Amino acid sequence: MAELIAGAFLSSFFRFVFERLASKDFKDLFHKRLVKELTMTLNCINQLLEDAETKQYKKPLVKNWLDDLKHEIYEVDQLLDEIALEQRKSKAKRFFSTLTNPFESRIKGLLVKLNNLAEKKDWLGLTESYDGAVGLQFSKIIPTASLVDESSICGRKGEKEEIINYLLSTNDNDKQVSVISIVGLGGMGKTTLAQLVYNDQRIEKRFKLKAWVHVPKSLDVVGLTKTILRSFESSAYGEDLNTLICQLQKTLTDKKFLLVLDDVWKGNIEECWEQLLLALNRGSSESKIVVTTRETQVASFMKSNHQVPLQQLEEKYCWELFVKHAFQGKNEVEYLELESIGKKILDKCGGLPLAVKIMGNLLQRKFSRDEWCKILETGMWHVSEGDGKINSVLSLSYHNLPSNLKRCFAFCSIFPKGYKLYKDQLIKLWMAEGLLQCSGRDKREEELGNKFFDDLESISFFHQSQDFEGNKCFVMHDLVNDLAKSESLKFCLQIECGTVQDICEKTRHIWCPLDLNNDARISKQICKIKGLRSLLVERQVYVGKHFMISTNLQRDIFSKLKYLRMLSFHGLELTELADGIGNLKLLRYLDLTRTWIHSLPDSISELYNLETLILEGTYIKKMPKKIGRLNHLQTLSHFVVGEDSGSDIKELNNLNDLQGKLCISGLEHVIDPADAAKANMKYKKHLEELNVDFGFHLNNNGRELDVLEGLEPNSNLKKLTIENYIGNRFPNWLMDCYLPNLVSLKLKNCGLCSQLPQHFPSLQKLEISECNKLEECLCLEGFPLLKHLCIRECPELKRVPSQHLPSLQKLEIYKCNKLEECLCLEGSPFLKEVSIEDCSKLKRAPLPQHLPSLQKLKIYDCEMLEISIPKGGSMIELHLENCDRILVNELPISLKRFVLFKNRYAEFSAEDFSTSLEFDLHGDDSLSIKGWHSSSSLPFSLHLFTNLQDLSLYDCPQLESFPRGGLPSNLSWLAISKCPKLIGSREEWGLFQLNSLKTFIIRDHEFENVESFPEVLPPTLQWLELDNCSKLRIMNYEGFLHLNSIRNLRIINCHSLESLPEEALPSTQLFINECPLIWEKYKKEGGELWHTIRHIPKVYGLRLRAPGNFEVVAFFASSSIFQCSPCTILEELRMSLHLFLAFFTTYLHQSSISQLVPFPTAGIVTWWMSAFPPEFT
DSSP states (O other): OOOOOOOOTTHHHHHHHHHHHTSHHHHTTSOHHHHHHHHHHHHHHHTTHHHHHHHTTTOHHHHHHHHHHHHHHHHHHHHHHHHHHHHHHOSSSOTTTTSOOTTHHHHHHHHHHHHHHHHTHHHHTOOOOOSOSOOOOOOOOOOOOOSOOGGGOOSOHHHHHHHHHHHHSOOSOSSSOEEEEEEOOTTSSHHHHHHHHHTOHHHHHHOSEEEEEEOOTTOOHHHHHHHHHHHTTOOOOSSOHHHHHHHHHHHHTTOOEEEEEEEEOHHHHTTTHHHHHHHHTTSOTTOEEEEEESOHHHHHHTTOSEEEEOOOOOHHHHHHHHHHHHTTTSOGGGOHHHHHHHHHHHHTTTTOHHHHHHHHHHHHHTOSHHHHHHHHHOGGGGOOSSSHHHHHHHHHHHHTSOHHHHHHHHHGGGSOTTOOBOHHHHHHHHHHHTTTSSSOTTSOHHHHHHHHHHHHHHTTSSEEEEOTTSOEEEEOOHHHHHHHHHHSTTTEEEOOTTOOOOOOTTOOEEEEEEOTTHHHHHHHHGGGOTTOOEEEEEEOOOTTOOOBOOHHHHHHHHHHOTTOSEEEOTTOBOOOOOGGGGGOTTOOEEEOTTOOOOOOOGGGGGOTTOOEEEOTTOOOOSOOTTGGGOTTOOEEOEEEOOTTOGGGGGGGTTOTTOOEEEEEEOGGGOOOHHHHHTTOGGGOTTEEEEEEEOOSOSSOOSOHHHHHHHTOOOTTOOEEEEESOOOSSOOHHHHTTOOTTOOEEEEESOTTOOOOOOOOTTOOEEEEESOTTOOBOOOGGGOTTOOEEEEEOOTTOOBOOOOOOTTOOEEEEEOOTTOOBOOOOTTOTTOOEEEEESOTTOOBOOOOSBOTTOOEEEEESOTTOEEEEOBOSOOOEEEEESOSEEEEOOOOTTOOEEEEESOTTOEESSSOOOSOOEEEEETTTEEEEEOOOSOSSOSSOGGGOTTOOEEEEESOTTOOSOOTTOSOTTOOEEEEESOHHHHHTGGGSOGGGOTTOOEEEEEOTTOSSOSEEOSSOOTTOOEEEEESOTTOOEEOHHHHHTOTTOOEEEEESOTTOOBOOGGGOOSSEEEEESOHHHHHHHOTTTOTTGGGTTTSSEEEEEOBOOTTSOOBOOOOOOGGGGGSOHHHHHHHHHHHHHHHHHHHHHHHHHSOGGGOOOOOTHHHHHHHHHTSOTTTO
């Protein structure tokens, strides 16, 4: 196995410079003596790089020397780019032959500065190295998984269970959300532990509302509040803190949530924590907050109820983790020498999991005794700044990278902590910066970039994550981000949270978010940095808000920052791109994703070095003129053919280096099919994905087939989408299988095509939608590797004949209203998902009785379908809706979600389900049963649902009892409505034994045998609601004595109720509506028993008199509510008005028009406000 040879940060760049200086084109422009002197000086400095890079960690002067050298090397690179640009623009190579060479004086000036740096070697104690300063060889890295995987975590099981048990426990504090803090050094595994807990199945079941928030040091209180709101998938509008706190409070009120605040520092949350708590404490008392922090003071001021201090891993767990990464599948017993050295190295890692993991990955790449000894004996173990041990390990791992990987990694310091990195985007930025040009000549730059990225992931510098939309992305650990910043401190800069400092002249790369006040800041500060190479401006992810970048600011950027290589306006409210963009002759990367641009200036075609142009999500109507000049383009996301510019398709002719994905739209505007052929799509061999779109048009101009025929792609194409094509058949290159490597084919709205392509040996996904002439799908057997088949909205489709599809894993058929016959799936043993929806004529489904891999089956709105649900031990989800003839042979024990809805003749093999039953098992913890009319008991046992937490029964008038075995033991929420006979047998339910029950709701005015209630409720109950219990007279005092946890009592429409259990009332909230006898006794004004309930913090009451004599009597509330924050009061006002309007609506429904009396709407406000004390109103 080839060894990885370390290289100094700049050495790969020196190789590239030497090649450019040695070229004939360069030598022809300058005197030989000048070229020779420059080459010799650079070579001398190159020999010092290895020694300088090692000594910079101990000698700050050496670090400064290296920074000065990097700055001058950037200047050299910039000058060489300018010379190359002038050469390209000139027709003659010796374009300075009769003139004074304008670059010669600049080269001489740089040479003086470089000589001065070289002369400092003795003073700095630097020695030359002649045995190869440049390291360009790579090991064959064994890929490692970077997702959080419990099986790869060692020694934290006890802490994990401790945290989970606490999160699942009942909160003793009724009014405060509980906070648990994980405290430990950087690299100790706090975030990993929190992720394990967050994704644990028990936590998933307990908390339906979860949010994960990374808390950067620089985040202010407004930004943090917005981030929390977005993480709860709620809107975050405006900059006013009070408004945002109120929004958060409204989002969380009475809801059970889990919030993780990751990497909290004292400075960034202390000032706002009390304000945030006002909102967070409005959630259910069962809610929990998990905090990870390096500082014990944070746990204290955040009022943590419980702390989990993370200590260093025990020696045995350190070794176990080290072996997993360093030996990777090898038996360490067979390498006794390495085992001995490895344990000595392990002692230096200080028991820190991240240090152990990174060091293990490094040693796996250098798997020999000599290499391990070198690392053991290196002086870099003595690095002791910040988190000493982890920094020394990280620095060692970084130091042992090849030079080109070092530069790629250091570039990542431009991004802030917690930033979501996308592999493809980062590789394109590396390409634009020229980081992929120095080696790997047998590979394209993109291939080399993929290799570099995988290398950095394999040593844990990147780890996998997901963005808000579930897309794959990557992040860097905070300490890894710190390492990147330390290696390029003066060259890469992030501007965050509105703070602008004087920017160092050495700065070459800037990332900044754009807010409402950014224009002047960017213009004044950033535009002063004449040598800036990267400017990445992104909008903050505030829901519903975009930010403008003005034309004046654009002009400043385009006129002053002429050396930019990378420019991103991703997501900005940019409606126009200034024409001055053409001044940026060195620009290689331009990202206009999700801007509001409708047109591009023609000057873009003068950006001769442009490699990447991203137009995703823009409103571009046509391409700039002569865009075909940009023959360095490798990524062009979209090419739009303008309405009056059909011949512009020819501009693709010379763009044969295009790779990745290309979308061509506006093809309906192509007049001459020969222009399409001149696009030369067949010669674009690096293009992997092609989308062609003919737009929405009513008339067939007869040229569509010829245009599409002319766009024949290269045989290397992997993905193809054809949209809005109205030719009467597909082109020959598609029908005759000239695309042997195609893995995905999507045909959308190809309305006149009646036949499909028949043979693609590599095809894995076929999606057909809105093909109105398609009557029959034939010859799918020509796709032996097909895994996913989707047919949507094909109104004339009648048959999908039975075929052998051995690789099929997913089948989807939607809205094919004439489909009568569908393919049989007998020969599809790997089929996992089947979804058939809105196929009204389909009578038989293609489901054999044995599908061993089937996990999800969904059938909706197939009224004529007769189907027997297949048996299988893998099924986890079964959803049958509006299908009249369903036979369920048996329910698999693996089933987690089961929905039966509006299936009039649904049958179980053991029971006759001849009525309309809705049986909805949400996930595996919530079950609702509606409309059971056929018998006195249910045909299945509820106690077998051991994980069931929520149970609702509605409109089951004949149901008298629960099945044998009773109710599930873990039930926490029970609601029974319109089940009078079942309520009559409530003493047989065994409710007192349900030690997890917290909410109990009953609603029915026809209760049998109910005059006194409750009798047999469990002591864990927190919420009790009685609605429409017309015969209920007495609230049984003895039934309340053991209800020590009761917080909320709601009594609605109980006209016969005479009294409340005054000695055992709820601790938090009492709500009474339409209980006239109770009202008179307990009302605030004049009620003889008001004093017995006034201690309850929240008391609400409403009463409506009989129709025809309408009157709102009063609203009463205990005065303690007015001691709350303004947000709380506003929420109470909102709730009271909401309740009033709800009951007023009820009154309107119950009354005839002739009975209604005038009710002035202005009186609502007067009544509403009269409910509150004068000092408030």
